[in-house]
Amino acid sequence: MAITTLRGQPFDRQVLDSMLRRRMFYTPSFEIYGGTAGLYDYGPPGCALQANVIDLWRKHFVLEEDMLEVDCTALTPAEILKTSGHVDKFADWMCKDPKNGDIIRADHFVEEILETRLKGDKTARGVKVVEKEEDPKKKKKKSKGTVEAVKLDDAVVQEYEEILAKIDNYNGEELGELIKKYDLKNPATSVQPEPPVAFNLMFQTAIGPSSNAPGFLRPETAQGQFLNFAKLLEFNQQQMPFASASIGKSFRNEISPRSGLLRVREFLMAEIEHYVDPQGGKKHSRFHEVKDVELVLLNRHTQLSGKTNVEKIAIGKAVADGTVDNETLGYFLARIHLFLKKIGVDQSKIRFRQHMANEMAHYAADCWDAELQTSYGWIECVGCADRSAYDLTVHAKKTGAPLMVRERLDTPISIEQWEIDLDKKKFGPFFKKDGKAIEAAIEALPQEKRDALAQDLKSDGKITVDVEGVGSGKVEVSKDLIVIERRTRVENTREFTPNVIEPSFGIGRILYCLYEHNYWTRGSDGGDEARGVLSFPPPVAPTKVLLVPLSSNEAFKPLVKYMSLKLRSVGVSSRVDDSSASIGKRYSRNDELGTPLGITIDFQSVKDKTYTLRDRDSTKQVRADEDTILAAIKSLIDGTKFWADIEKELPAFEGQEIDAEIPVR
Amino acid sequence: MAITTLRGQPFDRQVLDSMLRRRMFYTPSFEIYGGTAGLYDYGPPGCALQANVIDLWRKHFVLEEDMLEVDCTALTPAEILKTSGHVDKFADWMCKDPKNGDIIRADHFVEEILETRLKGDKTARGVKVVEKEEDPKKKKKKSKGTVEAVKLDDAVVQEYEEILAKIDNYNGEELGELIKKYDLKNPATSVQPEPPVAFNLMFQTAIGPSSNAPGFLRPETAQGQFLNFAKLLEFNQQQMPFASASIGKSFRNEISPRSGLLRVREFLMAEIEHYVDPQGGKKHSRFHEVKDVELVLLNRHTQLSGKTNVEKIAIGKAVADGTVDNETLGYFLARIHLFLKKIGVDQSKIRFRQHMANEMAHYAADCWDAELQTSYGWIECVGCADRSAYDLTVHAKKTGAPLMVRERLDTPISIEQWEIDLDKKKFGPFFKKDGKAIEAAIEALPQEKRDALAQDLKSDGKITVDVEGVGSGKVEVSKDLIVIERRTRVENTREFTPNVIEPSFGIGRILYCLYEHNYWTRGSDGGDEARGVLSFPPPVAPTKVLLVPLSSNEAFKPLVKYMSLKLRSVGVSSRVDDSSASIGKRYSRNDELGTPLGITIDFQSVKDKTYTLRDRDSTKQVRADEDTILAAIKSLIDGTKFWADIEKELPAFEGQEIDAEIPVR
CATH class of the missing domain: 3.30.930.10 (Bira Bifunctional Protein; Domain 2)
Incomplete structure (x- = not known):
């Protein structure tokens, strides 16, 4: 499209x-x-x-x-971004071209070369190559190298197409294998790039004078x-x-x-x-x-x-x-x-x-x-x-900080579950240095396991627990050291980790889209194709009002200054253009800057304090006294009114935009 | 003080x-x-x-x-900061303690040790040590180590004082010499730190995937x-x-x-x-x-x-x-x-x-x-x-970009000066590969030099020019290749490099000062010493208005919501505190947050739509209808009125701030 x-x-x-x-x-x-x-x-x-x-x-x-x-x-110690997963995973795969040193993004490279070959195949088969609509997920690239009309085996075509369909799912090693298997060469040098290596996309630096405090932006x-x-x-x-x-x-x-x-x-x-x-x-x-x-x-x-x-x-x-x-x-x-x-x-x-x-x-x-x-x-x-x-979970786990919510329950709930009591006085001395590890392993036992162990304890008078790093990894605990019981507990609060x-x-991408979406040229009105317009809505427009004196005549200066201060006092940003360019040229420049409104100060203004107000998009003008013009401007910027409303309310001003310099007495 | x-x-x-x-x-x-x-x-x-x-x-x-x-x-390629001087000069001198690895700022270290010794000397001499008013240029440091009462020779005292007076003027080598000469030891380890090395204060990183594009923040x-x-x-x-x-x-x-x-x-x-x-x-x-x-x-x-x-x-x-x-x-x-x-x-x-x-x-x-x-x-x-x-000069010199202003002169000026013409047709072939260097050297000749050379040319039929890297460094140019003449030229424009x-x-430092400058506690009014107040002027206060319903009674909810929307619609930031804490506690919290105004919504409000408005600094309250209260708030935030004006205009509300929970039916 x-x-x-x-x-x-x-x-x-x-x-x-x-x-x-x-x-x-x-x-x-x-x-x-x-x-x-x-x-x-x-x-x-x-x-x-x-x-x-x-x-x-x-x-x-x-x-x-x-x-x-x-x-x-913005400066962030490495440890935090390690926990969040960015140090390990926030990376793209890149290859180096051994001949010219080019750095190439591996997935883009495989994709481009295979697509070029498929195009060559179609050309060889006499199929017209139509650029398909852009895949939303991929940035458009100029395909590297020229398309050579080489016919491929049907099986190869199918292989290539399958690879392209899942190009986002390959890791570096797999991308490297594809490059080798299909002998993918950099068109700029005609050699295969080196195997892909992970390139972390974060900017690294060191925080403080010693080099042992790495950080990232x-x-x-x-x-x-x-x-x-x-x-x-x-x-x-x-x-x-x-x-x-x-x-x-x-x-x-x-x-x-x-x-x-x-x-x-x-x-x-x-x-x-x-x-x-x-x-x-x-x-x-x-x-x-x-x-x-x-x-x-x-x-x-x-x-x-x-x-x-x-x-x-x-x-x-x-x-x-x-x-x-x-x-x-x-x-x-x-x-x-x-x-x-x-x-x-x-x-x-x-x-x-x-x-x-x-x-x-x-x-x-x-x-x-x-x-x-x-x-x-x-x-x-x-x-x-x-x-x-x-x-919240990974940071809480790493630091021990309680990143959770405790909520008071309106209706307390009773919870029935298996609880374990250890006889601490005997337990520690019995297991000595392994005591802590065994205790931790027992406390981590899930409910269903506790159920089974309670049966064991009853029948055998002891239980066997898996404790990594202690002896054979299996530890026996006898019934004089441990009690496992089903109990009912009343909870008045509930703890949970919120979801996000x-x-x-x-913001930068949005701004760029605003440029493209609001751009047009006067050619569409039968005017000058070279004159661009940016039709930003008044609330976001960089400057709201352009103040233009008709000419450099001294008589206009006090009014320009007065209106400029007046607009500032009501919080409306304005710019004065008192350059010697024609009115038309000055408006034109501000159409390109996206300024939605213009006030012309002319000889009539000097006489009766009325001003013309110009709309950027239609170039239509109205004329009224100061207060009326200011009220109109405010309502347009607030978004409470549109230009169509203003045109209905105020008398049109029919003076044309004048490109030629007005002779001044 | x-x-x-x-x-x-x-x-x-x-x-x-x-x-x-x-x-x-x-x-x-x-x-x-x-x-x-x-x-x-x-x-x-x-x-x-x-x-x-x-x-x-x-x-x-x-x-x-x-x-x-x-x-x-913020990311800046190294070349720019090299030109600006930051790569070479934006550094402090630091020493490493060989024993514990401490990193120490060298100038601060010398300063602190010598000051400690001077204090010890004074103590030994029985002079009471008075902390002098802080030197405006130096940050206060906790002096390292304890003061030992050791008397110094008068000459040594004088030496130390002279060093301290010009402590900012030493480079790293000199600071290192001072550390050796006076055997300055880190009190933490009792050893001399290693010689100072320059530590650039900029955060370094690499821009892009190759390591040959260093950059700084x-x-x-x-x-x-x-x-x-x-x-x-x-x-x-x-x-x-x-x-x-x-x-x-x-x-x-x-x-x-x-x-x-x-x-x-x-x-x-x-x-x-x-x-x-x-x-x-x-x-x-x-x-x-x-x-x-x-x-x-x-x-x-x-x-x-x-x-x-x-x-x-x-x-x-x-x-x-x-x-x-x-x-x-x-x-x-x-x-x-x-x-x-x-x-x-x-x-x-x-x-x-x-x-x-x-x-x-x-x-x-x-x-x-x-x-x-x-x-x-x-x-x-x-x-x-x-x-x-x-x-502007260093960047223009480095890049060749014209970072200057060309100004049209109202009155053209005539400039009389020595100008040089070379006979290009003969000059190049005569000097061959050295031609360009010699030409550049000639064009760089200043006016006073040209004057003298013009005389030489007249008298000797040739001139001798210094050209680095060509032959002996002296080059003779004969009169058939060069003309040096005094001419008058009319300039219509003037070029200059602006000053900055x-x-x-x-901003962060200013904010901290605002905290210190606007802080006090209710103890000064005979109130609770533990209750802090931040008396920010209304225009900068984080939140302008606190909305407090008297209690959690349902009757207040619609009014709270109404006033909250009303304030937002006139561009005033507000916060609701409908927690179960007492009115007094809620106001207290917001005094610490620097919120200048508070509106209490009580049973009277429900009846007649009047509200009380409270002033953070005096804790005084007035009562009036909605529009009057909103107008008062606007004028206080705009800075057009002060609380004293509002107190004169509106009836005082004598209800006390209540610390206890109000019983609610």
Whole structure:
């Protein structure tokens, strides 16, 4: 499907990109030093857009639900990321080309070469090669090397296709075997790359002056939030459910970042960790508020059957029929959708894709990505995972910290179970140095085992317990040292480890999608094709109002200053353009900056304090007195009114945009 | 001078610190893993305070002066920080203790041991040892080891004192010599530490998969701004002066961070780079707006004479009499002062200290630090330096990028100077491979040299030029290859490298000072000494309003919800405390959180929709209807009114704060 602009024009990424750089939405970092792949700076409009999106995010999520925002460090000691699994698993497989030293991502390499061969086969068979629709999970790559028309055996074709279908499931050794078996060569050098080695994607450093304190830059903000769980629960006065939230930079050392702003090494994330009781089906008290929100879903079963058909369905129904695992997850999917809509994501370019079983971390219960459509394909911009109790459990196990909730039970419950008493006075002296290990092994015995041992004790007067590392590994304990009894205990509290629902936003990716989704050119109105427009919704637009004096006439200066101060005092960001360029050129520049409104100060303004207000998208203008214009601006920025409302209420101003310089007396 | 609380009570740092941690303003990062020195997380109130201070900073500086905000990466390739001087110079000297492996900062070590010996000497001489007022430039350290009463020779005392006076001026080798010469031993092990080695304070990492791309985490945000200078000037439509600004994390790998939140390894900075034409005395067009702002200054001359006397002086006068180098620097000092005042810095605990000549970077023209007084001494929180043209010059030289301003001259100027023409057709063939080097050497000749050479050419028919690396280093060029003439040229433009005035804010340090400056306990009113209060000004307070229902009676719930939504809709952050604790306890908790206002919802509210509004600082209450209460809250938060005004306008509510649980029907 061809990508089009907001106004249905064919989309040209190079043109948009050059405009974004010209207007300094972004710029490659360290460009005067030649730049560094995967690192970008935001210039003033990019920076303001980001600040506005973050501000709305904070209002939409943090303030709306009284989330507990925290700011944790990016520097993280290795031990924490070892526990979380990142040190061992947060890696890609890479190969080195022995001839030119190129570093290649192994899975991408195998995929590209096999695809190239399959294309060559089709060409040889005289089949027209049609680029299939992009696989949502894979980034589009320029295929390496040229396609040679070589026919393959039917069996080989089938082998290749099977490999490609499960390319994400191979480990490094298996990828290496594929490279050898099929003699896959780097087209740039015509040699096989070296066997794949794991490359951890975290940036490593040392914390402090001694080299024995390795650390990493965090690859996500989540771990800092988990480690503070107990304190946050205390801060929340022990009330469940609750959520923490964090906005901050994360870092991933991509092997060879491409795709511009979509795959970068340093990026802003906004993450929420919502803690919920795993009992009771993970209901959400505000689910009814969103149950009718319709989402475009691409579920797991559809993908399994090799299709990408989506369905538009109310989240209430999707949870009811089990497509989405639970209410809390569904609640956040709907809230994510509403947020993306609010900031200006094109509603026809958004879908929620469920993770396949083999894509999810082994502990995750369910996971959906909000994907936005761009010229690079469907891009994951928000992940929303049910991480179950995994993170709190591993950190609690490693540190012994009580990362759990104690809940007072309204109705105490009685629990009947096997309990074990040891005669400590005799037990220790009897087993001496092995006492502690044997005691621990006994205390760890599960209920069903205790049942059986109670019978043994009764019949044999002793039991045999497995204790690793003590003697033969089997230890006998006689009945004068131990009692095993079934007892009933009344519990007034319940302890549990909460589950975590984690909406995780890649802010930079969302910003890039906003550029693509809101871009069009005046060519669509029959105007100048070279004049770009970014139709950001007023609440996120970098600057809200452009102030343009008709010319450099001195008479306009006090009014420009007055209106500028006035707008600032009501919290509206504005910019003055009093350069000598024509009115039309000045507006044009600000259309590219996405400024939604413009005020022209002309001779009429000097006379009667009326101003014209211009709408970026239609270029229509209205004219009214100061207070009326300011009220209109406020309502457009708050989102309480749209331009169509303003046009109905206020008299149109028919003066054309003037490209030529106005002669000034 | 003893530090006191905002209400003049003796200040106890341990008590404040424990309160800040209990209320989760901050917490040591990774505490359940044992923590990591110099890394701290902010909990919800610390995070909100930080966001509010940043928001005010952006309004006070960025929006007020249309600064160009940028967001650059923290990851920085080594080459850039090599050029800026950080790779070679951003280091401290450290020693290793050979016995226990302790890492010691060399200058601190020498200082501490010599001070301990001088104290011992005084004790031996029977002189009472008085702790002198803390040196503003040095962090207070617990002196190592115990003071032994050993009398020293008078000459030795003098030597020690001279060393201490210039302790900042020794390099590593010299510090090593001092350790040997005076046999300075680590009290912990009674051995001399190993010779000092330089320890660079930047965190190093590798960018990308190959190890030949070393990088660092930025130690300041400034470099990213300098590298974007040319693009920012273009964005600003070539208009000077202008400023860029950036808010972001920076990183410094301190050798052994102490002093809690004041010396950390990862911290938020807000930096401004204001570019100004070096010609014309660095005037500032808005200087008249601040010229009467009075600052407390500690100038260089006073410090040179070993004193710390300050003077309170209007910035207009300080610039006029040359104490502060120029108007632009003075303008920012005043603006910094106004900002610190606005966010709640105690006016009696702020001074501006001028850097001594040996403290400043060699390129700096003048530098002042805004220092805030705390229990740790006077702490540098904002630096304001005139960095001259240093940064732009070194990066331009290294990369060849034109980091300069071209200014159209209103009146063209004629320049008379010596110009050189080479006969290129003959010159190249004559000198062959050396041609380029010789040409470059000739073109680099300064005016005064050209003058002399023109005479030589006239008299001798040839000149001799120094060209490194060509033959003997002297090259003769005869008059058939070269012409040297005095000519007059008319220039319509002027090129110059702007100077940079850099106000640089350590946000974390400022936040810590806000805690100390706004803290007191109810003991000062004759109340409970254990009840802390943080009297933040309403605009920066983490939460503005606490909503407390009198009890858990169902009748209050709709009103609590209603007021909560109402406050949110007018942009006021509030928190509900409907826990079962007494009203008094709930207010008390929020006094410690610095919440300035409280609304109690009681049975009267249910009847007539009136509410009480409570002031944190006086605990006084007023009562009025909803709209009146909301208007009062808005005006207090905007800073347009103070509590004294509200008390005059609205009827007092005399109901006492109740500590006991209210019985509920």
